Amino acid sequence: MKRSLILLVLLLAAVAIGGAWHVDSKQPRRGGELTLGGLQAPVTVRYDERGVPHIQAAHESDMYRALGFVHAQDRLFQMEMLRRLARGELAEVLGAKLIDTDRLFRTLGIRAHADAYAQKLDLQRPASQALLAYLDGINQFQASRPAPLEFDLLGIQKRPFSVADTISVAGYMAYSFAAALRTEPLLTHVRDQLGADYLKIFDLDWHPRGVVGPTLAAGDWQDLNAIAQLSQAALEEAGLPQFEGSNAWAVSGSRTASGKPLLAGDPHIRFAVPAVWYEAHLSYPGFELYGHHQALNPLASLGHNRDFAWSLTMFQNDDLDLIAETLNPDNPNQVRHRGQWVDLHSREEVIAVKDGAPVTLTLRRSPHGPLINDALGNRVGATPIAMWWAFLHTDNPILDGFYQLNRADSLDKARAAVEKIEAPGLNVVWANASGDIGWWAAAKLARRPAGVNPGFILDGANGEAEKHGFHPFSANPQEENPARGYIVSANYQPQATSGIEIPGYYNLADRGQRLDQRLADNHVKWDLNNSQALQLDPGNGYAPRLLAPILGELRRAATTAQERALVEQLATWNGDHDLDSSAATLFNQLLYQLSERAMADDLGAAQFDNLLSTRVLDAALPRLSADAASPWWDDRTTPAVESRADTVAAAWRASLQHLQDNFGADPSAWTWANAHTLTHSHPLGQQQPLDQLFNVGPFAAPGSHETPNNLSHRIGPAPWPVVYGPSTRRLIDLADASTALGSNPLGQSGVPFDAHFSDQAAAYIAGQYQPQHLSEADVATHTRSTLTLLPAR
Known part of the structure; x- marks a missing residue:
């Protein structure tokens, strides 16, 4: 027995040692020398205390090839999963449960568009050369180094990355902005099934002519609900970045302590493991940039150097229309377009399925775009719904745009670069050390027929879905060196001096108003310290604005001394979502219960669930609370006609009961820290016990939905997992860009068990903020290891 125990211990030790060796073999190489084919000269990669690579090369192509290599060794699995999601190839490694997601992304046409785009791309242009060198670096890493641990667990076979993969991922990022698939069916349902009185709370300032041409039957609405839910689930469950919103501002030197412009930015993106941005400091003779890179893109999406800096926010313009087509009753393969019957075009694609039979899709396209009905394997509706999406209908030289933006040290160069970004819509906020600040809304804005609101499903037969070209870039919203001395961008609806209408799915104005109010204070001289406080601001005026009209009803609904004290706590609360706030918890539960009690009975379960995933609900709720006569207050499941007071009282009681059930009877325990937490989720962390291995958190999270510190959750019952928030916080004072500060939600590396x-x-x-080392002295002081990449002999 003793010998058996010894053998067992030795066996377990061998397994442990073997496992440790296997895991260790997957770790990034950040020191020593490695050979990299295609280099013209050695490249030095110095890693700082956070694992950020500082790449020094003698040639531009060498720099981008080295970036591809080091980016891949930290993030190869992220690259693999993003291209598979965008191209509809997840079922091949995750099995049949991902067929619906793959079907959706194949239907969107991202894969086919990316393949065609790559074929016609001018490979001799500088941006293309940079991409090719970068992809070669990725592919050399993949061919020469052990596969990531996740590849082993999922059985992923290595295959080279291509230009089409990069364009596909850009398509996914663009799609993640698009709210139309969730919002347009909802608003059309409210208009056509409930009526104009119900539509009022959505404050649609201008209305479409007529209604949807083809009559949408129950089966059509069922399909649209299913597509909306599939779209949302695909984004939520992938464990991959999804763009949501952002803050950015630039302050001119007249308003800063240093006398030079200061730029701040924090793009709001769904949290995931690894984090979306890969930081890298790049240089070759005549070029230097500290940039934040997306997977499979060599060009920094955010960046700065000693001469200039920029950040991004989402424009939120509506660049995706849903269009109900009219079928030819004598030929189901034809639709009505411009007064005649035209053929639908179709193609077949095959989805490979792990441990299952391949699935063949027939994907159809009308003159307006792909038919999204084909995303459903078993649709029940009869009306084809086409999707017009600017991403599929513009030339979009976005690689050239960002290549130039990475080098744009003047207003003229920055403006020219931004003009090349056509889809998705982005706001670019920019500043330089010479004293200029600027903002440009980048997008190709379609010319739609007068009176047509693309917030509703359009009629494909009567001409309202047609586009009459695009507005010139000069008509887009933009500002350069405004007299007030600052620029703010925070996803609210912008005004264009050209006067054009820009429909979109904009965020509440509250966050932007909060930032504008602070920045407008002429007594403040802005620096890196007070800018941190502004980025971390946990409040806005939304809660007091929504609560004010119903405080009387809440006071009447309170039946005990404790309840009355809670109402008064809400009445005096300033809206700040600090960790020790119990008012924040009570308000957010009440917000959900008001939504559910007022709207779920009218919309039904599926449409109400879709509503909770849209931005239009945020703007609708304050209008609803202020309108005592709104028909939404009545509960149509009862014979009585309920008033606002009745529904507010019911929501109040339900809120208290839910909080007591989840956090106990003592309201002092209902703190925001207990109710609002952030867990960073890995694609493999969706199931136990892998969540313990790959996910990071939970952490008690301050801030909330649409506060400047936008650590945001979906409206729903407590507790609330944070869904998205600042994907990085950056502050650059162009008096000395080497003092720039930033943050990363997780770390540089996507490799499990790596120190970073x-x-x-x-x-x-x-x-807390971290220094972003730019000067040679700082980089040398903070270098923890050096990797030298040598040309192949």
């Missing part, structure tokens, strides 16, 4: 996998997570949630 989650080393910044605790500091991030605590609102």
Whole structure:
């Protein structure tokens, strides 16, 4: 027995040692020398204390090839999953449960568009050369180094990355902005099934002519609900970045302590493991940039150097229309277009399925775009719904645009670069050390027929869905060196001096108003310290604005001294979502219960669930609370006609009961720290016990939905997992860009068990900033290891 125990211990030790060796073999190489084919000269990669690579090369192509190599060794699995999601190839590695997601992305046409785009791309242009060198670096890493641990677990076979993969991922990012698939069916349902009185709370300032041409039957609405839910689930469950909103501002030197412009930015993106941005400091003779890169893109989406800096927010313009087509009753393969019957075009694609039979799709297209009905394997509706999407209908030289933006040190160069970004819509906020600040809304804005509101499903037969070209870039919203001395961009609806209407799915104005109010204070001289406080601001005026009209009803609904004290706590609350606030918890539960009690009975379960995933609900709720006569207050499941007071009282009681059930009878325990938490989720962390291995968190999270510190959750019952928030916080004072500060929600590395996998997570949630080393002296001081990449002999 003793010998058997010894053998067992030795066996377990061998397994442990073998497992440790296997995991260790997957770790990034950040020191020593490695050979990299295609280099013209050695490249030095110095890693700082956060694992950020500082790449020094003698040639531009060498720099981008080295970036591809080091980016891949930290993020190869992220690259693989993003291209598979965008191209509809997840079922091949995750099995049949991902067929519906793959079907959706194949239907959107991203894969086919990316393949065609790559074929016609001018490979001799500087941006294309940069991409090719970068992809070669990725592919050399993949061919020469051990596969990531996740590849082993999922059985992923290595295959080269291509230009089409990069364009496909850009398509996914563009699609993640698009709210139309969730919002347009909802608003059309409210208009056509409930009526104009119900539509009032959505404050649609201008209305379409007529209604949807083809009559949408129950089966059509069922299909649209299913597509909306599939779209939302695909984004939520992938464990991959999804763009949601953002803050950015630039302050001119007249308003800063240093006398030079200051730029701040924090793009709001769905949290995931690894984090979306890969930081890298790049240089070759005549070029230097500290940039934040997306997977499979060599060009920084955010960046700065000593001469200039820029950040991005989402424009939120509506660049995706849903269009109900009219079928030819004598030929189901034809639709009515411009007064005649035209053929639908179709193609077949095959989805490979892990441990299952391949699935063949027939994907159809009308003159307006792909038929999204084909995303459903078993649709029940009869009306084809086409999708017009600017991403599929513009030339979109976005690679050239960002290549130039990475080098744009003047207003003229920055403006010219931004003009090349046609889809998705982005706001670019920019500043330079010479004293200029600017903002440009980048997008190709379609010319739609007068009176047509693309917030509803359009009629494909009567001409309202047609586009009459695009507005010139000069008509887009933009500002350069405004007299007030600052620029703010925060996803609210912008005004264009050209006067054109820009429909979109904009965020509440409250966050932008909060930022504008602070920045407008002429007594403040802005610097890196007070800018941190502004980025971390946990409040806005939304809650007091929504509560004010119903405080009387809440006071009447309170039946005990404790309840009356809670109402008064809400009445005096300033809306700040601090960790110790119990008013924040009570308000957010009440917000959900008001929505559910007022709207679920009218919309039905599926449409109400879709509503909770849209931005239009945020704007609708304050209008609803202010309108005592709104028909939404009546509960149509009862014979009585309920008033606002009745529904507010019911929501109040339900809120208290839910909080008591989840956090106990003592309201002092209902703190925001207990109710609002952030867990960073890995694609493999969707199931136990892998969540313990790959996910990071939970962390108690301050801030909330549409506060400047936009750590945001979906409206729903407590507790609330944070869904998205600042994907990085950046502050650059162009008096000395080497003092720039930033943050990363997790860490540089996406490699499990690496030292930089989650080393910044605790500091991030605590609102701490890290230096972004730019000067040679700082880089040398903070270098922890050096990797030298040598040309092949």
